[in-house]
Amino acid sequence: MLMKYELSYWEKESFFKDIDFAIIGSGIVGLSAAIHLKYLNRKHRVVVFERGALPAGASTRNAGFACFGSMTEILDDLSHMSEDEVLAVVEKRWTGLQRLRAMLGDENIEFQQAGGYEMFTVAEAEKFKQCEERIPELNEKLGRITACKNGYQIVDERIAEFGFSGIEHLILNSPEGQVNTGKMMSAMLEKAKEKGVEIFNGIGVQYLEDENSTVRLGTEAGWEISAGRVIVAVNGFAKKLLPELDLYPARNQVLLTQPIQNLKVKGCFHYDRGYFYFRNIGDRILLGGGRNLDFKTEETDGFGSNELIRTALQKLLTEVIYPDKPVLIDRWWTGIMGLGSVKKPILEKTSSNVVAAVRMNGMGVAIGTLIGQEAAELVNS
Numbered sequence: 010m011l012m013k014y015e016l017s018y019w020e021k022e023s024f025f026k027d028i029d030f031a032i033i034g035s036g037i038v039g040l041s042a043a044i045h046l047k048y049l050n051r052k053h054r055v056v057v058f059e060r061g062a063l064p065a066g067a068s069t070r071n072a073g074f075a076c077f078g079s080m081t082e083i084l085d086d087l088s089h090m091s092e093d094e095v096l097a098v099v100e101k102r103w104t105g106l107q108r109l110r111a112m113l114g115d116e117n118i119e120f121q122q123a124g125g126y127e128m129f130t131v132a133e134a135e136k137f138k139q140c141e142e143r144i145p146e147l148n149e150k151l152g153r154i155t156a157c158k159n160g161y162q163i164v165d166e167r168i169a170e171f172g173f174s175g176i177e178h179l180i181l182n183s184p185e186g187q188v189n190t191g192k193m194m195s196a197m198l199e200k201a202k203e204k205g206v207e208i209f210n211g212i213g214v215q216y217l218e219d220e221n222s223t224v225r226l227g228t229e230a231g232w233e234i235s236a237g238r239v240i241v242a243v244n245g246f247a248k249k250l251l252p253e254l255d256l257y258p259a260r261n262q263v264l265l266t267q268p269i270q271n272l273k274v275k276g277c278f279h280y281d282r283g284y285f286y287f288r289n290i291g292d293r294i295l296l297g298g299g300r301n302l303d304f305k306t307e308e309t310d311g312f313g314s315n316e317l318i319r320t321a322l323q324k325l326l327t328e329v330i331y332p333d334k335p336v337l338i339d340r341w342w343t344g345i346m347g348l349g350s351v352k353k354p355i356l357e358k359t360s361s362n363v364v365a366a367v368r369m370n371g372m373g374v375a376i377g378t379l380i381g382q383e384a385a386e387l388v389n390s
């Protein structure tokens with residue numbers, strides 16, 4: 010049960026006085042914003058309030074794909090967004106990845122450009138054909154962003170090398186990569202502390218009141234804090250603080266296998282329009298997704314699990330991805346994403362001193378650093 014208590018005079022005066030910028034949420038977006046605010050003016054007092062003992066949303070619980078668009082995802086986006094909008098999202102993802110790498114260093118986040126692959130079964134022959142036809146055009150358009158001439162390539166000859174069963178075609182997106190999510194987030198926390206950002210864990214913010222010269226934050230513990238300006242970076246949880254936003258939470262399920270001897274799977278893989286994804290982490294397989302099997306139940310900001318989705322993930326693992334031998338599962342977990350009616354982050358002032366930087370649409374590893382930096386510029390303007 011949540012403990013409610015009064016803030017002592019000492020606590021108020023020493024920890025929570027004269028806050029220039031308060032950031033709610035210590036995920037990729039919140040930390041990137043905090044670091045950038047310190048970069049804009051190192052004298053500013055920048056304080057991050059995080060509800061969890063650790064960041065407790067998506068940033069420490071994701072798959073670590075440094076990806077900016079599989080073929081079917083791009084074609085699907087083009088079916089309901091203009092070409093300019095789709096390319097703008099790709100560009101943000103690409104730029105975000107470059108900023109993430111520049112901020113933390115490839116070694117610290119174990120960035121590897123092992124490529125991203127998309128798999129197609131026999132039943133998906135028509136979908137594959139549509140992708141095949143568009144490869145030259147999309148290579149040309151995305152190549153202008155990534156400076157990679159032939160990003161998408163059909164690499165069916167590699168299916169046997171990875172050991173998959175029932176897969177007919179593979180399309181490689183060569184500039185895509187992967188990061189070590191845990192190392193990325195601990196490096197980001199380190200960087201924030203090194204820059205003088207103060208991070209308070211275990212403080213959930215329940216409401217915000219913008220009073221023009223200052224913003225009042227009401228905490229779950231029952232006391233209030235004031236800050237000059239505020240960035241709300243709580244992604245899938247934002248509706249509770251800013252109910253007017255076009256946003257809903259979406260849970261995603263992940264499994265990790267025990268180590269597998271002579272594992273052939275290397276790189277990041279997308280399947281079924283990106284609803285399923287898997288990669289190797291050393292000699293283990295991380296596999297996640299399946300939200301499309303039960304959209305309604307998964308529209309939640311509660312961790313937990315869904316038996317239907319777990320069963321589907323296990324089936325995909327043992328029948329398609331690693332059909333060779335029985336494989337043991339080490340652990341399961343879930344994370345919460347922020348989605349909305351459009352596939353674009355929300356980055357806007359919701360009142361004169363409050364900026365919302367939320368709705369990362371399941372691509373925050375890629376865009377999160379950039380959106381955080383843009384939020385810092387906006388709140389500082």
Ligand SMILES: Cc1cc2nc3c(=O)[nH]c(=O)nc-3n(C[C@H](O)[C@H](O)[C@H](O)COP(=O)(O)OP(=O)(O)OC[C@H]3O[C@@H](n4cnc5c(N)ncnc54)[C@H](O)[C@@H]3O)c2cc1C
Binds near residue numbers: 059069070212261374
């Ligand atoms: C399973 C899974 C796999 C994914 N895989 C990928 C991938 O491979 N590549 C990719 O680009 N993206 C991926 N994503 C998406 C990516 O992880 C997110 O888009 C990104 O982490 C969002 O970062 P954020 O900082 O906006 O939000 P979060 O990381 O969710 O951070 C928000 C923080 O706010 C805190 N918070 C919430 N409410 C409050 C409150 N009221 N008061 C105080 N604190 C609060 C939460 O505890 C949380 O720590 C994945 C997501 C999931 C769930």
